[in-house]
Amino acid sequence: MAESAVKWAACDGEALVWRDWDDGSAVYDTRSGQTHILDLVGRLVVVELGEAPASVRELAERVAETTGGAPDAPLRNQLHTLLGELEHLGIIEVIAA
């Protein structure tokens, strides 16, 4: 599937209990009973996907706008890896484009 054809969305918000600090976040997944620690970028991605599903390209533009960086290939690659990790943790999911 082409990169632009894939979109991610945040999982059921009610299943996840968040605690945020200046240096990162912890999330408790009531479905699995697992706790995950996220850095600031990870938390930002989940927040953005909670507002609206996005492709990597769209997400890179939204993240860059928040962080003041460029939505370039290195950022997209970083986000691609991060999205895979978050999906593996069950915090986000792939949806149809």
Place this chain on the structure above:
Amino acid sequence: MRVQDLSEDDIQHRLRSDGLYFRLGAFTTRVRSVYPAMSTDFRRLYGACEADTRDSEITDFFLNLYAPSRTRSIFRPQVMADVEGPGPFIPLPSKMTLLMLETAMNWCVASRVRSMLLLHSAVVEKNGRAVILPGQSGSGKSTLAAALVANGWRLLSDEFALIRISDGALVPYPRPISLKNESIERMKAMFPDGTFVGPFTDTPKGTIAYLAAPSSAIENDQVAVMPRAVIFPTYESGASLRSDEWPKAAGLGRIALYSVNYTLLGRAGFEALADLVDRCTIRTVTYSSLDDAIGFVEDTVGTEA
């Protein structure tokens, strides 16, 4: 009535028959023992605890210390613990009956308590500022906790931080401090009037001795206190004192590793742990000098009244 008000004969009779009931902190314990000779050591370590709680309080833990083999009970007697069911214990020589009691009490707390988040940790407090010292066996947490107690801190616990789910307060459980190997002689020098039991040599954890909690700690065993800092101590021979501050989120993950019931508590455990992180400075400290380590802890949380 306190345990120390009972005669030796009375303690031995209770241990042999229906059991000796005593209360410490949040828990009432009933102990029976086929080896009543442990009464002398028990009285030294738990003398300040309330006794005769049988009719006034619900008994939380029932420990039966028995001889696992009738044959061996004659030639090389051993002791084993039953805690209203089997526990993960291995038989010990009967001269280590007190060690078996301590091990079984730890197991009861770790496996039964659900109203509190438990961390494998020592806890001390001064002027309302409590410090949690998580650490595995041999990390130096008990030695540092004992040294702090020698410097005027109140002992809340040597083995478990008991964090009340309802409000995040630390509930005292001032059992004896378990000292191992080289730290035994250091603490005997630091507590010239302290009450020590042991040493027990050739235990699975080396040589162990117990230092009784000061009677003032037991007299205040209903006074809970809010946590101020979580400090992970590591004793390293010859090391200059060094310390790192841990970020909150990563700190939560690290503290969770020291909990014995976090996963069982579900969301309530997460909320309690996150509240703890909110309230506390989280640091590591590596030390070889106890004086330096004491100074570090006091600087970290402040001790002014």
